[in-house]
Amino acid sequence: MAEEFEPKIVAFLCKWCSSAGSDLAGVSRMQYPSNVVPITVMCSGSVSPLYILSAFNKGADGVLVSGCHPGDCHYIKGNYYARRRIALVKELLEFTGLEPERFQMSWVSAAEGKKYTEIIKDFVKILKPLGPQKKLGRSQ
Amino acid sequence: MQKILTKKSFPKWVEDLVNYQIYAPVEKNDLWSYEIVTANEITIDYPNTVLSPKQITFPQREFFLEFNQNEDGTPGVKELLPEENEAVVFGVRPCDAKGVTHMDKVFGGDFEDAYYWKRRNQVTLVGLACNTPPSPNCFCTSVEGSPYSVEGLDVLLTDIGDRFFVQTFTKKGDRIINASKGLFAAPKPKEKTDMEKIHQDAVKAMPRSLKDMKKIPPKLKDLFEADLWDLEAMSCISCGICTYLCPTCHCFDIQDEITSSSPLEGKRVRTWDNCQFPDFTMHSSGHNPRPDKASRLRQRIMHKFQYFVENHKNYQCIGCGRCISKCPVGIDIIQVLEKVRDHV
Amino acid sequence: MVNLDDLKKEAHRILEENKVKYIIGYSQGSNGFPAVPAFIRNPEDSDNLIWNPACIHNLTRFLRDEKKRKAREKHPDNRPVGIIVKGCDSRAINVLLQENYITREDVFILGVSCEDTGVIDEKKLAKKLMGKMALSFDWDGNRNLVVTTKNGEIKINADEVLAERCLECPAQSPVVYDILFGDKVKRSPETRFESVEKIEKLSTEERWAFWKEQFDKCIRCYACRSVCPMCYCDECVVDTISFAVTADTTAEEKAQKIKWIDKSPVPSETFFYHMVRAIHLAGRCIDCGECERVCPLDIPIRFLNKKLEKEAKNLFDYEVGFDPNQLSLVSSFKDEDPEDFIR
Numbered sequence: 121m122a123e124e125f126e127p128k129i130v131a132f133l134c135k136w137c138s139s140a141g142s143d144l145a146g147v148s149r150m151q152y153p154s155n156v157v158p159i160t161v162m163c164s165g166s167v168s169p170l171y172i173l174s175a176f177n178k179g180a181d182g183v184l185v186s187g188c189h190p191g192d193c194h195y196i197k198g199n200y201y202a203r204r205r206i207a208l209v210k211e212l213l214e215f216t217g218l219e220p221e222r223f224q225m226s227w228v229s230a231a232e233g234k235k236y237t238e239i240i241k242d243f244v245k246i247l248k249p250l251g252p253q254k255k256l257g258r259s260q
Numbered sequence: 261m262q263k264i265l266t267k268k269s270f271p272k273w274v275e276d277l278v279n280y281q282i283y284a285p286v287e288k289n290d291l292w293s294y295e296i297v298t299a300n301e302i303t304i305d306y307p308n309t310v311l312s313p314k315q316i317t318f319p320q321r322e323f324f325l326e327f328n329q330n331e332d333g334t335p336g337v338k339e340l341l342p343e344e345n346e347a348v349v350f351g352v353r354p355c356d357a358k359g360v361t362h363m364d365k366v367f368g369g370d371f372e373d374a375y376y377w378k379r380r381n382q383v384t385l386v387g388l389a390c391n392t393p394p395s396p397n398c399f400c401t402s403v404e405g406s407p408y409s410v411e412g413l414d415v416l417l418t419d420i421g422d423r424f425f426v427q428t429f430t431k432k433g434d435r436i437i438n439a440s441k442g443l444f445a446a447p448k449p450k451e452k453t454d455m456e457k458i459h460q461d462a463v464k465a466m467p468r469s470l471k472d473m474k475k476i477p478p479k480l481k482d483l484f485e486a487d488l489w490d491l492e493a494m495s496c497i498s499c500g501i502c503t504y505l506c507p508t509c510h511c512f513d514i515q516d517e518i519t520s521s522s523p524l525e526g527k528r529v530r531t532w533d534n535c536q537f538p539d540f541t542m543h544s545s546g547h548n549p550r551p552d553k554a555s556r557l558r559q560r561i562m563h564k565f566q567y568f569v570e571n572h573k574n575y576q577c578i579g580c581g582r583c584i585s586k587c588p589v590g591i592d593i594i595q596v597l598e599k600v601r602d603h604v
Numbered sequence: 605m606v607n608l609d610d611l612k613k614e615a616h617r618i619l620e621e622n623k624v625k626y627i628i629g630y631s632q633g634s635n636g637f638p639a640v641p642a643f644i645r646n647p648e649d650s651d652n653l654i655w656n657p658a659c660i661h662n663l664t665r666f667l668r669d670e671k672k673r674k675a676r677e678k679h680p681d682n683r684p685v686g687i688i689v690k691g692c693d694s695r696a697i698n699v700l701l702q703e704n705y706i707t708r709e710d711v712f713i714l715g716v717s718c719e720d721t722g723v724i725d726e727k728k729l730a731k732k733l734m735g736k737m738a739l740s741f742d743w744d745g746n747r748n749l750v751v752t753t754k755n756g757e758i759k760i761n762a763d764e765v766l767a768e769r770c771l772e773c774p775a776q777s778p779v780v781y782d783i784l785f786g787d788k789v790k791r792s793p794e795t796r797f798e799s800v801e802k803i804e805k806l807s808t809e810e811r812w813a814f815w816k817e818q819f820d821k822c823i824r825c826y827a828c829r830s831v832c833p834m835c836y837c838d839e840c841v842v843d844t845i846s847f848a849v850t851a852d853t854t855a856e857e858k859a860q861k862i863k864w865i866d867k868s869p870v871p872s873e874t875f876f877y878h879m880v881r882a883i884h885l886a887g888r889c890i891d892c893g894e895c896e897r898v899c900p901l902d903i904p905i906r907f908l909n910k911k912l913e914k915e916a917k918n919l920f921d922y923e924v925g926f927d928p929n930q931l932s933l934v935s936s937f938k939d940e941d942p943e944d945f946i947r
Binding site: 170 | 800803804808809810811812813814815816841864866870872873875876879880882883886908911912915916919920933934935936937939941942943945946947
Binding site: 289290310311320321397467468494495498499500501504505515529531537539542544545548552553584586588589590594595 | 633634635636637639640641642643661665666669672727731737821823824825826827829830831839840843844845846847848849850866867868869870894897898900901902
């Protein structure tokens with residue numbers, strides 16, 4: 121039988137909440153799929169659309185941007201800016217024909233290790249039937 | 261060799277060229293481009309293609325070599341020459357074919373560019389004389405060309421009503437004629453005079469011209485510092501349309517493009533470059549000898565009508581009019597040259 | 605109706621009174637170009653100015669060159685530049701003001717109202733004329749284009765030849781100006797996003813097929829970027845002009861220089877370029893449609909910007925270019941911004 125497709129997810133996690141949340145999942149020994157390549161950024165508001173496009177360009181099957189809950193941003197309002205910007209990127213990518221499921225955003229606090237594992241589990245579950253993302257990826 | 265081919269048997273001839281890939285201009289949503297086609301898709305009556313056929317012998321992107329890092333850390337390099345692929349290009353305008361001969365000069369000479377010549381030697385160019393000008397900005401007769409010029413062509417077809425007058429000039433051309441049996445007839449004297457008459461009329465139909473062209477190259481030499489360039493470039497937006505569409509522009513860039521960083525894999529590619537772009541001839545020190553759009557426009561004109569004339573005794577312009585027709589702000593190379601010629 | 609003589613007279617006056625350095629306007633082009641950008645310096649040359657339905661160019665793009673030129677001058681001439689703007693172009697000025705790229709004193713704005721029409725789409729007109737050469741054309745005042753050809757006059761309904769963006773234009777007359785020519789009209793089009801909605805209705809795979817075909821044509825001449833008044837970045841993501849390599853530059857520094865987009869015109873890189881261009885214009889594009897007009901391969905690039913304009917309006921109630929004092933789309937937020945897509 122052919123090997124099951126394992127999607128590659130690039131996750132931009134803010135240093136203060138989501139990255140800490142993923143650490144909590146780790147130190148608490150919570151089980152979740154190993155499909156994620158986490159990239160810690162200072163704030164979800166610092167995630168340039170270039171990063172997202174670049175991740176897809178380099179072959180990511182899914183991209184996640186995750187930050188602090190509204191009101192909890194370490195920089196007070198970075199995640200509000202992110203919310204706007206990501207909404208626009210998402211609309212644009214869908215408009216050009218990328219499957220909308222491939223690009224997600226979440227709020228994960230430092231205490232939400234459990235939520236982080238669930239987000240990743242669900243993301244992997246959604247991506248598997250979609251197969252490899254070939255539309256935006258650099259051809260070999 | 262001179263032959264006659266009826267238009268009805270034209271598709272048959274193309275079908276007989278079984279060992280060749282066939283290119284011809286095709287229309288899609290009002291845009292004409294050279295595509296790989298089958299015999300029945302070829303149209304004879306068409307305006308200028310957006311991109312010239314230079315992309316067949318000098319594609320916008322081609323590979324030189326591929327490189328990688330082996331498991332033991334040693335580098336691996338493999339040359340990537342173009343594939344074996346004999347092709348016939350139909351419907352080449354005489355000006356575009358002349359452009360190919362200019363390319364030959366650039367990629368030939370002291371150093372022969374293996375990648376270019378591999379493609380070039382495999383291509384047979386079948387031209388179509390322009391009975392009517394394919395663009396309102398045609399001016400080939402002003403730059404030593406003509407609507408029935410045979411330079412660079414292996415075969416020239418002239419539409420003389422319900423048949424083509426076929427002329428071949430090279431062995432390659434003879435070969436594709438000989439690939440078909442029984443389709444070609446010997447021309448009658450009347451057909452020959454018809455063809456000649458059509459050619460003469462085509463010259464008269466030339467929509468644009470530039471007088472005293474010969475004065476321009478020496479004049480340009482003295483105009484390097486002239487303020488003419490600033491004025492002419494005021495409306496230039498520094499896009500790359502004029503150069504990318506030009507059948508004789510040949511500047512290129514070589515870059516290493518990485519497809520995987522671990523393990524390292526990538527290719528060395530040659531892509532077209534463009535003198536109108538801000539990073540053209542950018543030095544690694546950060547200095548750019550052509551810092552503004554005026555100096556870039558000057559470069560384009562100088563390269564075509566002074567440097568190239570000095571080096572290769574030809575204008576590096578074949579008068580197809582593409583850069584005029586497609587310029588977003590109406591910069592007209594004929595007008596710029598007239599201003600150069602009349603500059604005091 | 606815009607009175608061209610008034611426009612010329614005013615141009616003459618401000619040049620003669622030394623109010624402006626020069627005027628960016630339109631004049632007759634060579635061999636069949638019905639209008640090209642013109643830079644008028646002498647009062648007597650103001651007679652060369654024209655105003656016709658082919659004055660399609662967004663001249664505010666040239667303010668970028670002016671700014672660069674001024675920065676290079678030792679003793680810059682600080683007089684404003686006179687500029688002729690249509691409704692859409694005037695909103696570009698507002699965005700440039702909003703972003704502090706220019707100041708209001710840098711420009712003397714000669715606003716021209718499109719009234720109930722706009723500018724023509726050259727390709728649509730060429731199709732209507734079927735090979736005939738237009739000697740001249742103008743609006744007749746009843747939303748008809750009257751074209752004079754060698755074989756007589758042809759009358760074409762405005763809706764058939766207007767540029768698509770003019771049919772979807774929210775403001776036909778300038779929103780910022782020093783002098784206005786023509787009547788102030790505000791026609792709110794019912795079909796502001798119709799062109800975009802056509803694509804939205806397609807399925808994901810159909811949309812992808814549509815854009816793939818379009819981007820495959822792209823030769824990366826960057827005319828869409830070059831013509832845009834908002835594309836004024838010192839260094840565009842597709843160029844490398846600021847990375848100076850000296851004897852001290854280490855291999856690591858060179859390796860760390862990020863090359864976001866390869867030069868090869870392959871689908872992935874072309875897509876990347878167009879996405880960056882579109883997203884960078886979110887909340888900034890005033891829909892002058894120049895990017896689409898200049899494309900030599902007819903890629904409908906404008907749809908990408910229009911889509912973002914639509915979402916800015918729908919999601920964030922943001923309109924571009926009407927108020928130079930509003931905060932820009934992506935450097936502002938509201939508490940109630942939608943977040944139903946966030947988990």
